[in-house]
Structures are given as C-alpha cells and as structure tokens.
Amino acid sequence: MKFIDKKHSEYVEKMKAAAPGSDFRVLVQFQPVTQSMVKHSVKSGGNVLGLEEIVAKGPTIMWLIAVTVDTAENQALTIEYRDAVNKYANSIGANKNWLYLNYALGDQDPIAGYGAEVVEFLKATSHKYAPKGVFQKLRGSGFKLPT
Structure with missing residues (x-):
C-alpha cells in the first residue's frame, strides 16, 4: 500500500x-x-x-x-x-x-484468473440458461465468457 x-x-x-x-x-x-x-x-x-x-x-x-x-x-x-x-x-x-x-x-482478462473450474461452471451455466449465447453476442462491450 x-x-x-x-x-x-x-x-x-x-x-x-x-x-x-x-x-x-x-x-x-x-x-x-x-x-x-x-x-x-x-x-x-x-x-x-x-x-x-x-x-x-x-x-x-x-x-x-x-x-x-x-x-x-x-x-x-x-x-x-x-x-x-x-x-x-x-x-x-x-x-x-x-x-x-x-x-x-x-x-x-479477469475471467481467466477465476480458475478453470469456475470458468467451466460459468460456461455450463451460460449454456443452460442462455444456450444461444445471448449475453456473449448481444452485449457490445465488457468481458464475455470464453466460448
């Protein structure tokens, strides 16, 4: 500090x-x-x-x-x-x-630092609730889950 x-x-x-x-x-x-x-x-x-x-x-x-x-x-x-x-x-x-x-x-790349297990959980959750990748495709800015 x-x-x-x-x-x-x-x-x-x-x-x-x-x-x-x-x-x-x-x-x-x-x-x-x-x-x-x-x-x-x-x-x-x-x-x-x-x-x-x-x-x-x-x-x-x-x-x-x-x-x-x-x-x-x-x-x-x-x-x-x-x-x-x-x-x-x-x-x-x-x-x-x-x-x-x-x-x-x-x-x-903040998402990468959350660990492979967390990233896989996020991907699985995304596929379950937004199988067409709405949040990855329609959001023009910000950090997106790797596909």
Missing part, C-alpha cells in the same frame, strides 16, 4: 507534466478480501470469483486505480502506473494475479 501511495504521487506529477492544463482525476481504492468474507459467501451459496484459492493463505487486498483523463498521454501513464504496481507486487511475491472484473481494463 505504501508503494502504491508513493507511485500515486509520482504519477499525478507525471500526468500534470505530460499534459499541462488537462483535466484528470485519480482515485486509489483498497478493498480487503478476508477468509471470513469468502467463508460467508460460500455458506450463502458460493461465489464465481475463485476467491477461495485467493485467500487460502490469508487475507488479501484488491486495489483499484480509477482515473478519468482527457488526454492520450495521461491514459498511457495510467497503464504505466498500473503496470509498475503489478511489477512491484510480483517482485515481492504479493501479486495473486487475480482481477476483479469490475475493476479490470479492456486489455486484461
């Missing part, structure tokens, strides 16, 4: 320098995910996020960088910021390589 905070300050300054006069907002959010939370979700019917494996060795933290920008330069810096945090998390062995779908960008 300290690294992310440090990078936040660094990248806000880079954004100011890259596009003077640009309009941008940056929000960094941390959300804990605990074993107790996952245990309660399983007890209530389960989850399709593959969280059991993620918290198996202890709690974790999801983080989100929410940025609104009006320049391509600042969009690129946002991706650079995200990648710097992931690189650091990898270097200290803290990255779970799991993405919350609602926090993911289009260049990421």
Whole structure:
C-alpha cells in the first residue's frame, strides 16, 4: 500500500507534466478480501470469483486505480502506473494475479484468473440458461465468457 501511495504521487506529477492544463482525476481504492468474507459467501451459496484459492493463505487486498483523463498521454501513464504496481507486487511475491472484473481494463482478462473450474461452471451455466449465447453476442462491450 505504501508503494502504491508513493507511485500515486509520482504519477499525478507525471500526468500534470505530460499534459499541462488537462483535466484528470485519480482515485486509489483498497478493498480487503478476508477468509471470513469468502467463508460467508460460500455458506450463502458460493461465489464465481475463485476467491477461495485467493485467500487460502490469508487475507488479501484488491486495489483499484480509477482515473478519468482527457488526454492520450495521461491514459498511457495510467497503464504505466498500473503496470509498475503489478511489477512491484510480483517482485515481492504479493501479486495473486487475480482481477476483479469490475475493476479490470479492456486489455486484461479477469475471467481467466477465476480458475478453470469456475470458468467451466460459468460456461455450463451460460449454456443452460442462455444456450444461444445471448449475453456473449448481444452485449457490445465488457468481458464475455470464453466460448
């Protein structure tokens, strides 16, 4: 969290320098995910996020960088910021390589991180309730189940 905070300050300054006069907002959010939370979700019917494996060795933290920008330069810096945090998390062995779908960008594949068993469950459920792939075909944006 300290690294992310440090990078936040660094990248806000880079954004100011890259596009003077640009309009941008940056929000960094941390959300804990605990074993107790996952245990309660399983007890209530389960989850399709593959969280059991993620918290198996202890709690974790999801983080989100929410940025609104009006320049391509600042969009690129946002991706650079995200990648710097992931690189650091990898270097200290803290990255779970799991993405919350609602926090993911289009260049990421959050569903793959939920695990093969969960993905197969989602596919089976999709085939059962929407055999013609309505949600995969009619939805123009967002993340779709692999077919």
